[in-house]
Amino acid sequence: MKLAIVVQRYGADISGGAELHARYIAERLAKHADVEVLTTCARDYITWKNELPAGEDTVNGIRVRRFPVSRPRRPDDFGRRSARVFEHRHSVREELGWLTSEGPTSPAMIRYIRRQRLAFDFFVFFSFRYYHAWHGIRAVPDKAVLVPTAERDPAAGVSIFGPVLRGARALMYNSLEERAMLDAVSGRRGPGVVVGVGSDVPPRTDPQRFRRKYRLRRPFSVYIGRIDENKGCRELFDYFPRYAARYPRGLDLVLIGSRHLEIPDHPRVRHLGYLPDQDKYDALAAADLLIMPSPFESLSMVALEAWAMGKPVLANGRCDVLRGQCVRSRGGLYYETFDEFAEAMYMLEGSGPVGAFLGRSGRDFYRRHYAWPVIERKYLDMFQRLSREPPAGGIEPLPGFFARHAHNLPPARDVVDAAPKGPVLG
Amino acid sequence: MGDVTVRSDSVDVEQIMEQIRARIREKRGADYTEAELHQLATTNLRKFLDPKGVRSDLVEHFRKGRKPAEWANYEFGETTLYESHRAFVRTMRKLLRPVLKLFFNPDPIVSALHIQSQLNTEILRESLRYELVHNLVVELTRASIELQNVKMRVESLSSRLDFDERRARSLESVVEYRQPPRRRETAPEPGPQDQPQPGQAAPAAGEGGQQAGAEDREGGARRRRRRRRRRPGSTLAESGAEGQPAPAPHLTQAEPATAPEEPDTSASEHSAGADHAESPRVAEPPATHEPAAAPESPAPDSTPPPPEDDAPRRDDSGGGGQDGGAQNQ
Numbered sequence: 001m002k003l004a005i006v007v008q009r010y011g012a013d014i015s016g017g018a019e020l021h022a023r024y025i026a027e028r029l030a031k032h033a034d035v036e037v038l039t040t041c042a043r044d045y046i047t048w049k050n051e052l053p054a055g056e057d058t059v060n061g062i063r064v065r066r067f068p069v070s071r072p073r074r075p076d077d078f079g080r081r082s083a084r085v086f087e088h089r090h091s092v093r094e095e096l097g098w099l100t101s102e103g104p105t106s107p108a109m110i111r112y113i114r115r116q117r118l119a120f121d122f123f124v125f126f127s128f129r130y131y132h133a134w135h136g137i138r139a140v141p142d143k144a145v146l147v148p149t150a151e152r153d154p155a156a157g158v159s160i161f162g163p164v165l166r167g168a169r170a171l172m173y174n175s176l177e178e179r180a181m182l183d184a185v186s187g188r189r190g191p192g193v194v195v196g197v198g199s200d201v202p203p204r205t206d207p208q209r210f211r212r213k214y215r216l217r218r219p220f221s222v223y224i225g226r227i228d229e230n231k232g233c234r235e236l237f238d239y240f241p242r243y244a245a246r247y248p249r250g251l252d253l254v255l256i257g258s259r260h261l262e263i264p265d266h267p268r269v270r271h272l273g274y275l276p277d278q279d280k281y282d283a284l285a286a287a288d289l290l291i292m293p294s295p296f297e298s299l300s301m302v303a304l305e306a307w308a309m310g311k312p313v314l315a316n317g318r319c320d321v322l323r324g325q326c327v328r329s330r331g332g333l334y335y336e337t338f339d340e341f342a343e344a345m346y347m348l349e350g351s352g353p354v355g356a357f358l359g360r361s362g363r364d365f366y367r368r369h370y371a372w373p374v375i376e377r378k379y380l381d382m383f384q385r386l387s388r389e390p391p392a393g394g395i396e397p398l399p400g401f402f403a404r405h406a407h408n409l410p411p412a413r414d415v416v417d418a419a420p421k422g423p424v425l426g
Numbered sequence: 427m428g429d430v431t432v433r434s435d436s437v438d439v440e441q442i443m444e445q446i447r448a449r450i451r452e453k454r455g456a457d458y459t460e461a462e463l464h465q466l467a468t469t470n471l472r473k474f475l476d477p478k479g480v481r482s483d484l485v486e487h488f489r490k491g492r493k494p495a496e497w498a499n500y501e502f503g504e505t506t507l508y509e510s511h512r513a514f515v516r517t518m519r520k521l522l523r524p525v526l527k528l529f530f531n532p533d534p535i536v537s538a539l540h541i542q543s544q545l546n547t548e549i550l551r552e553s554l555r556y557e558l559v560h561n562l563v564v565e566l567t568r569a570s571i572e573l574q575n576v577k578m579r580v581e582s583l584s585s586r587l588d589f590d591e592r593r594a595r596s597l598e599s600v601v602e603y604r605q606p607p608r609r610r611e612t613a614p615e616p617g618p619q620d621q622p623q624p625g626q627a628a629p630a631a632g633e634g635g636q637q638a639g640a641e642d643r644e645g646g647a648r649r650r651r652r653r654r655r656r657r658p659g660s661t662l663a664e665s666g667a668e669g670q671p672a673p674a675p676h677l678t679q680a681e682p683a684t685a686p687e688e689p690d691t692s693a694s695e696h697s698a699g700a701d702h703a704e705s706p707r708v709a710e711p712p713a714t715h716e717p718a719a720a721p722e723s724p725a726p727d728s729t730p731p732p733p734e735d736d737a738p739r740r741d742d743s744g745g746g747g748q749d750g751g752a753q754n755q
Contacts, residue, residue: 326439327439327440330438330439333439333442333446334439339450340443340446340447340450343446343449343450344443344446354442358439361437
């Protein structure tokens with residue numbers, strides 16, 4: 001079996017959620033199939049500027065083929081188009097313009113996919129909202145497997161994604177909440193399975209080494225990821241000093257990741273920057289809990305890693321996915337207000353019993369659902385099923401000229417708001 | 427405040443979150459929800475909440491507004507376009523009007539300007555009427571918001587009151603009676619000094635109620651005596667040496683006002699050697715509650731415990747043995 005993994009960026013040092021997800025899946029599936037990665041030369045997800053050389057490359061033993069981005073993204077133009085499509089009645093033509101503006105625009109990659117459609121058994125596309133996935137799935141719908149990595153943001157309500165979501169052979173969801181939302185906005189009824197992704201948690205960690213290295217003496221909670229407003233860090237920086245004032249003997253906050261937001265100057269907040277994997281896992285082992293303040297997540301890999309290491313998670317309750325996973329896994333608490341944040345932090349401190357129970361439950365949940373053998377088996381089962389079943393009717397064509405120009409589409413945000421909300425607990 | 431309980435075999439995150447919310451409600455008094463706070467926060471930013479922006483002489487202004495407007499409106503009739511204060515010009519225009527109409531039709535202009543003139547007058551009248559209605563709406567809205575705020579405050583206060591009552595009840599249910607420390611000080615001074623002072627109630631049996639009343643009356647005096655006796659560094663012997671009056675024997679009994687309602691039937695167990703200084707519940711002498719039984723034990727009631735029982739305890743706890751002595755009866 002020959003598989004193509006199609007993703008917007010790819011590299012050992014690229015740490016975006018979907019990109020890392022794609023790399024993990026590619027490396028795991030390479031044990032069972034011939035895997036080739038098709039991606040762009042971009043390294044920066046904001047501009048898609050060509051920074052890596054086009055052509056063939058090898059990353060961790062996986063063959064990677066890079067294609068140039070024909071035009072970098074202009075953030076101001078993209079912002080204007082996003083506001084138009086998300087907030088106002090608009091047309092299909094405007095949605096197509098928005099998609100092109102979002103990028104990464106790489107017609108060469110789409111041409112390659114179209115030309116090589118017979119060379120691969122399946123194309124696994126990551127991140128439904130980008131140019132490569134939309135055009136790629138339309139090029140090879142009968143071989144397209146989509147890992148949507150969809151968050152509950154207005155992009156999911158853009159109407160041009162409906163045919164793509166319905167036309168792909170299979171969808172590999174990250175969570176039950178993602179599945180419920182996408183099925184609601186697209187009306188999809190085809191094959192799909194909630195898979196997610198595993199993690200390469202090292203068998204041994206050394207929390208004391210981490211504490212010594214970074215001179216951390218007090219118990220602490222840890223946030224791992226991009227320090228960005230979109231990740232809920234502004235709210236976290238609002239809540240934490242208030243929590244610290246309320247609980248002087250409570251936990252410190254350690255931040256790990258690149259900074260895109262001003263970090264408050266507080267004696268109990270430490271920013272360690274981007275750390276190597278071993279340090280990251282040691283930090284998790286040393287921490288009392290992991291904080292996930294992001295309101296938009298399709299799957300939090302770092303939360304899964306925390307559960308894999310038996311650590312409880314404190315998640316933003318406004319994120320349906322995280323809240324649902326906390327409840328289903330019994331591995332964490334969630335907050336929607338400052339009071340809940342402070343009380344949950346207080347309860348999850350290592351000295352209390354709740355954190356230990358939740359961490360243990362989270363580890364069981366991880367082993368049951370996100371251990372690598374489980375993930376690999378779900379992918380392979382899906383490929384076998386699709387190989388047996390004939391493809392469906394293909395993908396719906398784009399509307400005609402006049403229909404594309406008609407301003408009759410509702411704001412994308414309204415479409416998403418109408419989709420089912422809340423965690424899936426059934 | 428209820429503690430969060432988690433059993434290892436049934437970790438339920440939703441249940442824990444409910445307990446967290448309950449803790450928050452207890453701490454905060456369950457007054458405003460986040461949504462209510464948000465609503466209030468946004469409401470306060472609106473302009474109409476500023477009472478200074480509301481005119482108080484609305485009616486007067488309204489009445490004035492009923493009069494014809496004095497500002498420069500214009501009357502516009504069919505001939506307004508051709509009028510002039512010069513008769514010659516006026517005549518020439520009148521003569522040339524048919525010629526002018528060959529070039530364009532001024533009638534619609536005249537008609538429109540006439541309507542506009544009427545509209546101006548109406549708008550002037552309406553403006554104050556509008557202001558009146560607008561300000562009424564503003565006042566009403568402000569009043570309703572204030573009413574809502576007051577309602578919330580009342581709810582908040584009532585919930586806090588409920589909480590305080592619950593807490594008081596729960597505290598009452600677990601309250602532990604401990605003998606006042608003065609009893610420890612009165613015990614080791616038996617003998618002639620134990621005789622009642624003139625004017626004090628006699629320690630006779632059967633006078634428990636009177637005795638209690640007398641104690642109530644004399645409470646202040648006794649407290650003063652005890653305070654003097656409790657000077658730091660002074661011993662009981664020193665207190666006696668300083669000429670302070672020794673307590674009367676009846677003072678070794680518990681005061682009825684502070685005694686438990688039900689006598690502890692395990693008093694004999696306590697007297698049999700239990701450490702009463704650490705005992706959570708201390709039995710009361712039946713004589714203080716049951717006057718009928720009191721005559722059976724007047725003498726022990728006023729008799730201090732044997733020195734061999736009492737002295738070591740006094741050294742350790744400063745009078746814990748006195749409780750035991752009182753319960754030996």
